[in-house]
Amino acid sequence: MSNSSWALYMGCVIPNRLPYMEVAVRETLQYFEIDAHDIDGFSCCPNPLTLPHIDHHAALVISARNLAVAEKQGMDILTPCNGCFEMLKGSAVCLHDDKELREEVNTILAQTGHEYKGTVKVKHFIQLLFEDIGFGTIAESVIYPLKDLTVAVHVGCHILRPSNLLNVDDAQRPTILHQLVRALGAKTVQFPDEMDCCGYGTRPADRDLALKMTGIKLENMKRAGAEALVLICPACTLQFDLMQRLALRDVEDKTPLPVFYYPELLNLAVGTPPQKLGFEQHRVKVDPVLAKLL
Amino acid sequence: MNVEKHLEEISAKLAKRVDTKSCFACGTCVAACPISRLTGPETYHPRRVVKATLEGEAATLLAEPTLWLCTSCHACLEHCPQKVPVSELIKDLQNLASSMGITPEDIVAEVENILTTGWALAPSEQANKKRSELGLPPIPIDNHGAKDLQKIAKATNLQERLEKVKQRKAEEEQALSVTEEGGGMS
Ligand code: SF4
Numbered sequence: 001m002s003n004s005s006w007a008l009y010m011g012c013v014i015p016n017r018l019p020y021m022e023v024a025v026r027e028t029l030q031y032f033e034i035d036a037h038d039i040d041g042f043s044c045c046p047n048p049l050t051l052p053h054i055d056h057h058a059a060l061v062i063s064a065r066n067l068a069v070a071e072k073q074g075m076d077i078l079t080p081c082n083g084c085f086e087m088l089k090g091s092a093v094c095l096h097d098d099k100e101l102r103e104e105v106n107t108i109l110a111q112t113g114h115e116y117k118g119t120v121k122v123k124h125f126i127q128l129l130f131e132d133i134g135f136g137t138i139a140e141s142v143i144y145p146l147k148d149l150t151v152a153v154h155v156g157c158h159i160l161r162p163s164n165l166l167n168v169d170d171a172q173r174p175t176i177l178h179q180l181v182r183a184l185g186a187k188t189v190q191f192p193d194e195m196d197c198c199g200y201g202t203r204p205a206d207r208d209l210a211l212k213m214t215g216i217k218l219e220n221m222k223r224a225g226a227e228a229l230v231l232i233c234p235a236c237t238l239q240f241d242l243m244q245r246l247a248l249r250d251v252e253d254k255t256p257l258p259v260f261y262y263p264e265l266l267n268l269a270v271g272t273p274p275q276k277l278g279f280e281q282h283r284v285k286v287d288p289v290l291a292k293l294l
Numbered sequence: 295m296n297v298e299k300h301l302e303e304i305s306a307k308l309a310k311r312v313d314t315k316s317c318f319a320c321g322t323c324v325a326a327c328p329i330s331r332l333t334g335p336e337t338y339h340p341r342r343v344v345k346a347t348l349e350g351e352a353a354t355l356l357a358e359p360t361l362w363l364c365t366s367c368h369a370c371l372e373h374c375p376q377k378v379p380v381s382e383l384i385k386d387l388q389n390l391a392s393s394m395g396i397t398p399e400d401i402v403a404e405v406e407n408i409l410t411t412g413w414a415l416a417p418s419e420q421a422n423k424k425r426s427e428l429g430l431p432p433i434p435i436d437n438h439g440a441k442d443l444q445k446i447a448k449a450t451n452l453q454e455r456l457e458k459v460k461q462r463k464a465e466e467e468q469a470l471s472v473t474e475e476g477g478g479m480s
């Protein structure tokens with residue numbers, strides 16, 4: 001297991017909109033005794049879907065400020081949000097590799113009393129699961145295998161691409177989430193256009209188009225035989241869970257598809273009491289799947 | 295704001311990152327693009343953006359609302375056999391459009407929220423209620439970050455671009471009200 005001490009960067013979507021994801025993350029960290037801390041001073045990552053599209057240099061400086069906050073504590077950053085991960089990791093890699101750019105950024109950061117030396121590593125929470133904890137340890141920890149459950153997985157774009165910066169899994173054919181789900185005893189299906197975006201990214205420009213993308217994906221998953229969808233990103237969760245009813249408006253098959261955050265299933269499998277996990281806060285009812293599992 | 299100069303810079307930047315001739319128009323980026331598949335290539339077409347930029351014609355794209363349909367999924371960039379950074383180029387052009395005051399309202403609203411509260415989503419009472427139901431503490435409020443972000447916005451082009459967007463909107467509204475008044479009189 002890694003010796004890093006982690007600064008936990010929750011971002012804003014999980015704590016505000018999807019606190020049940022936060023519970024699952026914290027339970028997992030506790031269960032596997034990961035040295036992760038809440039620290040003061042972070043700001044927005046900033047959201048890679050908005051701020052950098054107006055000024056990508058400002059986004060890099062804001063991101064560097066967050067890296068500097070962790071660096072001052074001598075910690076690396078651990079984040080469960082794909083968007084925060086792309087922004088912070090992308091910036092960390094660019095600033096590590098390019099001294100000139102770092103100096104340029106630091107001239108601006110000096111006005112806020114920060115300096116970034118380029119030493120912080122950024123890890124996605126899911127990456128911690130397979131790199132630091134490992135598929136083997138996860139499989140061995142399972143006391144309630146999720147047998148007879150068949151799910152679709154959706155990894156999300158911003159943990160994978162651009163792969164030259166993020167370097168987590170095969171960016172065209174990722175397998176890690178499939179493997180993590182199988183380690184719990186469940187089966188995964190493959191479906192057409194599995195790698196397509198959930199739709200969230202186009203929301204600010206065209207809400208209907210975003211919902212259409214979500215609806216098509218849901219339909220493809222159900223056709224492939226999925227009884228539930230397993231995700232790892234809060235933005236995807238907003239699209240697939242909170243927006244599901246609207247997304248199904250224009251497709252033929254309107255059967256709801258329950259949505260799980262991977263660490264929720266992990267917690268169930270290792271024996272965390274389900275009452276702790278806040279399933280009632282899901283928009284799409286997960287009871288049919290829970291009834292089968294518990 | 296000299297758009298021509300900025301466009302030249304973007305073309306030069308693209309040429310530096312990739313051989314200018316490296317786009318051989320294979321269309322892989324278009325096939326990989328979920329937006330292009332849904333809207334049809336006549337509406338949204340990533341290769342056209344590359345081509346226009348390389349030919350110095352990207353100015354024509356800046357006012358097109360479709361420039362903002364890109365979901366930033368980076369499938370184009372990832373699949374391009376020539377490693378043309380298509381989605382990065384689109385972001386550069388969006389930055390340029392912003393400096394002319396063209397940016398979708400929802401994006402502007404969120405960025406303004408980031409600068410006033412420090413976060414895209416600021417802590418709310420409703421959020422804290424949901425949290426307390428799960429035994430989580432309220433989200434801590436720390437306004438220090440927002441103050442730093444405002445300084446960063448002023449030291450970069452961000453503040454100026456946000457003001458430009460506001461100015462353009464005011465001008466458009468004024469033009470509209472003049473037209474309406476004119477229509478009423480005739
Ligand atoms: S940008 Fe790349 S993928 Fe797109 S047409 Fe050119 S070479 Fe092909």
Ligand code: SF4
Nearest residue numbers: 327364365367368370
């Ligand atoms: S990043 Fe934009 S242009 Fe590229 S594939 Fe995704 S939606 Fe299409």
